[in-house]
Every structure is written in C-alpha cells, then in structure tokens.
Amino acid sequence: MKTFQKPLSAAEEAHYIQALQEGNSDEAAAAKEILIERNLRLVAHIAKKYQNVDEDMEDLISIGTIGLIKAISSFDAGKGKLSTYASRCIDNELLMLLRSKKKSRGEVSLFEPIGTDKEGNEINLLDIMEHEQVDITEQMALYENTKKLAKLLGEVLTDREREIICLRYGLLTGKEVTQREIGELLNISRSYVSRIEKKALNKLREKFEER
Template sequence: MKTFQQPLTAGEEAYYIRLLREGTVEEAIQAKEILVERNLRLVAHIAKKYQNVEEDMEDLISIGCIGLIKAVNSFDSGKGRLATYACRCIDNELLMMLRSRKKLSREVSLYEPIGQDKEGNAIHLLDVIEEKQKDIVEDMELGRNIRRLFSALDHCLSDREYRILVMRYGLRGQKEHTQQEVGDILGISRSYVSRMEKRALHKLASKLRED
C-alpha cells in the first residue's frame, strides 16, 4: 500500500477550509486537493476494518475516498475537526457499497437455478440453504450503532439519568431492574424514575439524530 502524507495540523486545516470556502476558484481547487490528499491516511485506516468482507483493499480505499470528498465538500468548520466528520462519511460510503453488493449478490446467486427436483421443477440456492449466514455488513453496522449509543450515554446525560438507564435496561453488564426497583435503590419514587427515564431517552434520541 502506498505511503500517505501526514495529516494537517489544526491550523493548516482551518487555513485550507477557509480557502476552499472563500478563496478564488484556483485557490479552492488547490485547497480541496490538499484536504483530500492529507486525509488519505484516514481512509486507509477505516478501510482496514472491512478487510474481512472479501473486498480488494484498493477498492475499499477508492470507495472510502468518495466519502472523504463528500466530507470535504459538505464540512462545516463550526462542528470541530474535519477528520471526525470525515470518519462518518467514509464509513457511510463503505457500508452503502457493501449493502449494494450484498443485495446484488443475493439477486444473482440465491435465486439462480442450480438444478431440478424429481418432478422437473427448478431448484434455487435459496431453497437448499438451511441456516441463515452471518451478515458481516449488518454486524458492522450494529457494532457502529452500539458504539454511538454508548458514546451518547457518556456525554449527554446527567449522572442520575445515566444510572437510571443503565439499571433499567441492563447496560454495562448490569442486571435489568423495574422502575420500582430503581426507585428503591436511588431513594426516589417510581413515577419520578419514569419521568427521568423518558427524559433521558429523549436526550439520547436527540443526540443520535444530531450525530
């Protein structure tokens, strides 16, 4: 795999983002090229997570680059560093590609006739599969959503809201508790637990939509 350039510093990134948005046409084109080139290392890093899906690494990087370019085009500098935003765009692009190819593979292979039964009826691969195969793409997406959920738990809830959700839903390896049990543990009423739970879930949903 090729050697990628070092990432931009925060100051360099801000400078090229400003050129991209406010510079001349030539400056904007140059700034975009630099922002993409200096973040290719990030694309390669994310693409490595998908090596077990039987895709060529160069193809994964190429698709990831599309996500990176989209990130550069739509990035809002008021929301932090480009790399953080680009990670989501690159991930999304790779997952969309894998879902598309998975669907095509199913259409081509699972429904393709592979023989005939004794009565002369066509037999398809789908007819002889006995057990559902593990869906790597869906597992990856599930894992990503779980990480997003726990990140939101850690950053948008008060300590009490966090404890209530952990106990109510058995998170972080805890046992599930009823609202009454949570209230007894925390020394508050069941109705207050219910209100806090609803408020915490609303916060989580808003945070995940925002992300």
C-alpha cells in the same frame, strides 16, 4: 499499501478549509486537493475495518475516498472537526458499498455475517455501524506529540526540572503529585517547586513549537 502523507496540523487544516470556502476558484481547487491528499491516511485506517469482508483493500480505499471528498465538499465549522465528520462520511460510503453488494444477492440483514475480524470472529453490518467513531487523526497526532515531548524531556530540562515534571504529571508512575507533596519529598518549598515547574514547562513549550 502505499504510504500516505502526514495529516495536517490544526492550523494548516483551518487555513485550507478557509481557502476552500472563501478563496477564488484556483485557491479553492488547490486547497481541496491538499485536504484530500493529507486525509487519505484516515481513509486507509477506516477501510481496514472492512478488510475481511471479501473486498479488495484498494477498492475499499477508492470508495472511502469518495466519502472523504463528499465530506470536504460539504464541511463547515458547525459540524465539528473535519476528521470526525469525514470519518462518518467515509464509513457511510463503505456501508453503502456493502449494502449494494448484498442487495445484488438478496435482502440485506444487519445481523447477517459479512466476514470475520482479525481474531476470526464473525462480524455483521450492525457491528460496523455501531463501532465507536474514533478520531484517528487526533490519535496519531497525540502519539507523535507524545514521542516528541518524551525526547525533549531528556534534551532541554535539567535533572531537577525533569524530576519535578515527571512527579507532577505522573509521567513514570501514572499518579500525579501535588506541588506541596513534591516540596516535602525534595525538601524545598512549594513556591520553589511552582517556579521550577513553570520554567520547565516554558522551556518545553518553546522547544516543542520550534520543532
């Protein structure tokens, strides 16, 4: 499968949506093209849900892209996040394809098997329709940001700062520790823990935004 461009940041997405809705014809056309290109990865992720329903993946992506284009053309801020709204539109377009295929061979049943999942279990249209809508773009962005922060922890913080941040937010154990508990553990005052934590967070934020 082809490699797709990375999703837009929240600020970039807002900029292009505004250009699409408020810019002149050239600006709107350019913004629409960028919004489509930078959301094709979302189409591919959603299309994977349907890869075992006897349809070519490239065809699924093509149909899903139609749903993406419709979403971008009809989106407004009142509909929530673009990725969430687009996911529903892409899903709807793919479900319409499957229904039309079924209708060409007879009546559609939501419970009729249309393929199997990766484990070999039968899936039907109802399974797909009830599948929880996941904000895939947000998940990918969270994953990338988490990797970036993990790297910065070792690059920009002192040993003491890193220890306090890891304890405070449960980065190693999954259990958050209060400033008072950290102070008792390290034999320093709670206020000193607070100052170190604040300084460390500011350093992380500054370096994170630079990158």
